[in-house]
Amino acid sequence: MTALIEARGLTIHRPGSTETVLREVDFRIEPGEVVTVVGPNGSGKSSLVRALLGHMPLADGQVLRRPGLRIGYVPQRVQVDTAMPMTVRRFLSLPRRIGDAEATAVLARTGVPGLEGRQLTQLSGGQFQRVLLARALLHDPNLLVLDEPTQGLDQPGIVAFYQLIEDVRRETGAAVLMVSHDLMVVMRASDRVVCLNGHVCCEGSPEHVSEAPAYRALFGTEAQGTLALYRHHHDHDHDHGCTPHPHGADHGHHA
Amino acid sequence: MLDDFFIRALLAGLGLAVVAGPLGSFVVWRRMAYFGDSTAHAAILGVALSLAFGMSVYVGTLAVALAVAVMVSALAARGQAMDTVLGVLAHSALAIGLVAISFVPAARADLNSYLFGDILAVGGTDLALIWGGGGLILALLVWRWQSLVTATVNEELAMAAGIDPKVERLVLSLALAVTVALAIRVVGSLLISAMLIVPAAAARGLASTPERMAAAAALIAAASVAAGLWASLQLDSPAGPSIVAAAAVFFAAGQIFRRI
Numbered sequence: 001m002t003a004l005i006e007a008r009g010l011t012i013h014r015p016g017s018t019e020t021v022l023r024e025v026d027f028r029i030e031p032g033e034v035v036t037v038v039g040p041n042g043s044g045k046s047s048l049v050r051a052l053l054g055h056m057p058l059a060d061g062q063v064l065r066r067p068g069l070r071i072g073y074v075p076q077r078v079q080v081d082t083a084m085p086m087t088v089r090r091f092l093s094l095p096r097r098i099g100d101a102e103a104t105a106v107l108a109r110t111g112v113p114g115l116e117g118r119q120l121t122q123l124s125g126g127q128f129q130r131v132l133l134a135r136a137l138l139h140d141p142n143l144l145v146l147d148e149p150t151q152g153l154d155q156p157g158i159v160a161f162y163q164l165i166e167d168v169r170r171e172t173g174a175a176v177l178m179v180s181h182d183l184m185v186v187m188r189a190s191d192r193v194v195c196l197n198g199h200v201c202c203e204g205s206p207e208h209v210s211e212a213p214a215y216r217a218l219f220g221t222e223a224q225g226t227l228a229l230y231r232h233h234h235d236h237d238h239d240h241g242c243t244p245h246p247h248g249a250d251h252g253h254h255a
Numbered sequence: 256m257l258d259d260f261f262i263r264a265l266l267a268g269l270g271l272a273v274v275a276g277p278l279g280s281f282v283v284w285r286r287m288a289y290f291g292d293s294t295a296h297a298a299i300l301g302v303a304l305s306l307a308f309g310m311s312v313y314v315g316t317l318a319v320a321l322a323v324a325v326m327v328s329a330l331a332a333r334g335q336a337m338d339t340v341l342g343v344l345a346h347s348a349l350a351i352g353l354v355a356i357s358f359v360p361a362a363r364a365d366l367n368s369y370l371f372g373d374i375l376a377v378g379g380t381d382l383a384l385i386w387g388g389g390g391l392i393l394a395l396l397v398w399r400w401q402s403l404v405t406a407t408v409n410e411e412l413a414m415a416a417g418i419d420p421k422v423e424r425l426v427l428s429l430a431l432a433v434t435v436a437l438a439i440r441v442v443g444s445l446l447i448s449a450m451l452i453v454p455a456a457a458a459r460g461l462a463s464t465p466e467r468m469a470a471a472a473a474l475i476a477a478a479s480v481a482a483g484l485w486a487s488l489q490l491d492s493p494a495g496p497s498i499v500a501a502a503a504v505f506f507a508a509g510q511i512f513r514r515i
Binding site for chain 1: 283284286401402404405407408409411412413414415416418459462463464465466467468
């Protein structure tokens with residue numbers, strides 16, 4: 001297989017019930033690709049990520065991971081308890097121990113050099129996310145999985161964080177799978193966007209998805225903003241249905 | 256030298272201290288204080304059962320502590336409102352244990368020693384069990400250390416690294432149950448969780464990493480044992496409570512020094 005991870009007919013139930021969170025989702029991510037999953041709260045975004053990582057039982061379907069796949073993971077909402085002392089340096093060595101030089105280098109790479117001795121609980125939101133990203137970059141991943149990595153950051157912080165992820169992708173060639181709320185920024189940074197609402201309601205290039213009625217029905221006025229980004233070369237077409245396909249190029253232009 | 260009751264008491268207390276430091280740190284980090292209480296209080300029921308059936312007290316308390324620890328872990332995994340469930344369990348385990356013990360005349364006479372410990376009466380067998388069992392628990396914690404700490408920081412991060420948080424929870428539950436059984440002669444059912452929590456809490460402000468906190472907690476627990484036993488000899492006060500009181504003094508001193 002060429003894909004790093006591929007899911008076929010993925011169906012997931014809410015833990016401990018038969019309520020369906022995701023229904024018959026097909027998903028794949030290729031080497032070097034940046035894929036963003038968007039969707040309203042409760043649409044199953046995090047469940048999809050957790051199922052792809054193998055953290056969640058599948059009700060149906062299968063997930064195939066390419067042999068030799070190394071995932072760097074930044075989970076949603078990491079809350080370090082103040083009861084536990086933990087320096088940045090020590091945190092980077094969990095669970096696999098790394099050398100001091102490696103720790104110094106990876107912190108510098110993510111824009112937070114010299115934080116080794118600081119307690120995790122004393123970091124700002126932006127610093128903490130960069131430390132999490134630094135930890136995810138250890139051990140040479142070929143896929144970065146980021147679940148809402150910019151939660152709690154202000155607007156400049158969000159833009160800077162996505163810039164950093166783009167830089168990292170360019171340097172390492174790792175594929176990136178993100179779950180995000182930041183529609184505007186994400187639309188520019190992704191190769192492909194998957195719009196999720198219990199199932200894949202549309203998928204394709206950012207231009208394609210931002211025009212799709214299903215996407216605009218889900219995100220309302222916020223979608224108008226992302227749409228404006230593309231209006232200069234794509235007219236919007238209300239009659240056009242949204243079908244999953246990888247490129248938006250065959251969309252009608254009525255300029 | 257081992258013939259001296261004071262030396263035996265000191266060795267028993269120190270054996271418990273080196274385990275209570277690191278294990279108590281996990282109890283503090285994971286906010287398992289009530290978990291410790293439930294397991295420890297249930298030990299009284301174990302004492303009643305042991306004496307009723309003529310078994311070793313260690314066997315009975317270990318069996319009951321294990322059962323409660325596994326039960327609480329299962330409840331926790333099902334996402335119950337933990338502090339309420341554990342509050343119910345901790346106190347009902349104690350109450351049921353006290354009722355059960357009232358039916359066993361032999362235990363009734365010694366009730367205080369099971370509630371508050373009788374460290375001055377430990378014998379050679381007790382010492383062997385405390386150091387042997389304590390050594391096993393320490394070895395278990397050292398062996399699993401990286402996984403235990405990772406799963407304590409964040410379960411999602413642990414799972415992404417191939418660690419099963421359920422296994423790590425179980426490891427801690429087992430270690431806790433064994434520690435409860437070992438500690439019942441030393442500090443008694445009511446003060447076991449104090450021995451776990453107070454030194455670890457006192458160590459929190461002194462340490463920058465989990466390892467240093469665990470080591471500092473063990474040192475503070477050991478110092479509390481020595482100071483408590485000494486005070487108990489000087490003041491003719493009960494030994495178990497004196498040890499915990501000494502730990503509380505260390506905690507208070509630590510709080511004051513942090514402020515200055």
